[in-house]
Amino acid sequence: MVGMEALAQVAALLADKTRAAFCGALLDGRAWTATELATHARVAPSTASEHLTRLIEGGLLVEHRQGRHRYVSLAGPHVAELLETMTAFAGPDPKPRGLRATSASEAMARGRTCYDHLAGKLGIALKTGLLDLGVVTDELAITPPGLVWLEELGFEPSKRQVSRACLDWTERVPHLAGAAGAHLCQVFFERGWTKRIGTTRAVALTPAGEQGWRELGLTA
Amino acid sequence: MVGMEALAQVAALLADKTRAAFCGALLDGRAWTATELATHARVAPSTASEHLTRLIEGGLLVEHRQGRHRYVSLAGPHVAELLETMTAFAGPDPKPRGLRATSASEAMARGRTCYDHLAGKLGIALKTGLLDLGVVTDELAITPPGLVWLEELGFEPSKRQVSRACLDWTERVPHLAGAAGAHLCQVFFERGWTKRIGTTRAVALTPAGEQGWRELGLTA
DNA sequence: CCGACGTTTCGGCGCGGGCCGAAGCGTCCG
DNA sequence: CGGACGCTTCGGCCCGCGCCGAAACGTCGG
Structure with a gap:
């Protein structure tokens, strides 16, 4: 062989x-x-x-x-999962050089999309919030009450894996991926709670988003 | 960039x-x-x-x-995780040709090690057994009683992720990887419950293993 | 219908890298 | 101590492939 x-x-x-x-x-x-x-x-x-x-x-x-x-x-x-795994292994590229590049990479570090879910500090904030609410476990599995909570936000289980840990390149900590992560990200965009910065991958929480998150029991 | x-x-x-x-x-x-x-x-x-x-x-x-x-x-x-992810994406190689190669690949399909845990039909049997016992969830997260069960078998949590789903190449279904999967595999070898076939990756359950599994509440 | 534009195909260039065999080095064993 | 053995280094061959520019094709808009 x-x-x-x-x-x-x-x-x-x-x-x-x-x-x-x-x-x-x-x-x-x-x-x-x-x-x-x-x-x-x-x-x-x-x-x-x-x-x-x-x-x-x-x-x-x-x-x-x-x-x-x-x-x-x-x-x-x-x-996306394949690329994430390989990037997590290889590590991110070094050297964001120049003022423009630096500020862009700072915006990315604050918040961005990772294919179809949130990443960066924003993604980690979401994860810790969900952890405090008991929606997910430490290992990012959805708890039974967490599933109810998600379904109240319009989530419907499908063939796709519900939750998955995705190693955050900038934070070096796993954040929430999989169907649940994608659904939340989509809901946030639909409600205007998050917005893309220009045409980049970078994402920011809007004022409406900050309020919405508070009402859900999340903290930005 | x-x-x-x-x-x-x-x-x-x-x-x-x-x-x-x-x-x-x-x-x-x-x-x-x-x-x-x-x-x-x-x-x-x-x-x-x-x-x-x-x-x-x-x-x-x-x-x-x-x-x-x-x-x-x-x-x-x-x-190992990187290679698994890439192999899962790429799919296994086709064509095991020749009698010798065919019987070897059948042995691999029955049971083998996947880096440090069990895979193949044996790995899937282990997973469904653990599921029936309530040690793991459908998504292969360890349940609280499951952790106790593992600790009775000498498992000690470490920095390494406790459990992880690893897509089985031959069965096309995830099996148990991570620290828990590695520990169980190690215990089985130590107790003589599993044995390598020749010098290959293929692994078989011994008669002692069949009895041991039954006593634990697992089915081969 | 014509010009601008996004894309594709083709030929050709040059580099990188996978392969081998020969030669050399260190280790083991009789 | 000498031969066998496992491994490494080096030189050289050659194929694959990434790149470009030129030319051609289809689409869109005026």
Whole structure:
């Protein structure tokens, strides 16, 4: 037996820094066009096009053509989970250099989306709040009363795993992922409790959000 | 920002099928010598030596020199977890070809170690048994009475995460990993309840093991 | 219908890296 | 002490692949 060829193929897709940068950008959970990604990773459009084709064929990305645009996004939560695990292992990139980059990375540290759930200090605040309320355990499993609490917020269990620990890159502590984390994140956006900062992944709690969280028994 | 270079570096280490095969072999949790791995992956010793150096420098493997031998093993549970996640995503290799290979892979399907815990049908049997006993929840979190049950078997909580779901490659269902899974596996080996088949990763329940499991309330 | 634009295909360049064999070094054992 | 053995280092080969620019195609808007 030799084995592990399938693993090597997936790894090869992520072993190129341009493709890895694409995936990192797509971790915001939104769809990007080919040119946006090319600009972001500083490569020619033709190069980006080839990379995207390979990532799609490898099952990491899905595309969604619209007119002359080619939108791509992560193929699902399982891809986000894969990227999270690998990033948690590899550690974040060092060196945010320059004033602009520094303030941007500070905003990301305060709060951001991690595919479909909240991360950063905001994500940790949510987690500790849920822990105090008894919605989740220390290991981020949903408690029986916690499930009721979630269902009052419109949560419906599905085939997807309810909760999952996702190691926070900046805080170095796990935060809440999985279906429950995604649902809460979605509810917060729908109610205007959280808002994206510009067009980045960074997220902030609005004044309405601070009040809403207090009413739920959470603390920002 | 470009980002994700660290991830790309780790991915590059696993993107080569020879290095991936090394890691796959080491997933049995034991230490292998350089030549054993070279033979296993069908490359020259010189080639293997270079690969090992890179994997060690990358933090995936640790070495342990003993006389003229160079033993290597996975650097820890976090590496096993990384490999599991990637394998779960990539899917197992197809094609076990030949009679010998087929019977070997059937033995692996019946029971094997997955780094430091049980996997295969045996691992799933353990999981469903623990579920029936109320030791773990559906999502593989340890229940409070379950923790007591484990401590009666000599388990001591540590810094390591108590329980974790690990997707079983052959059964396509999660089984118990983490500190609890590792402890149970260790206890079973110590008591002679499980035994390795030859020098492979495959594991079988001994007659003593069947009785022991029954006394604990588990079913094989 | 024409020009701008996003994307794709193709050819070609250059580098990185996986592989081997030969040679050398340290260890073990008779 | 000498030969066998496990491992490493080095040189060299070659393939794969990431990159670009040029050219072509389809879409959109005026």
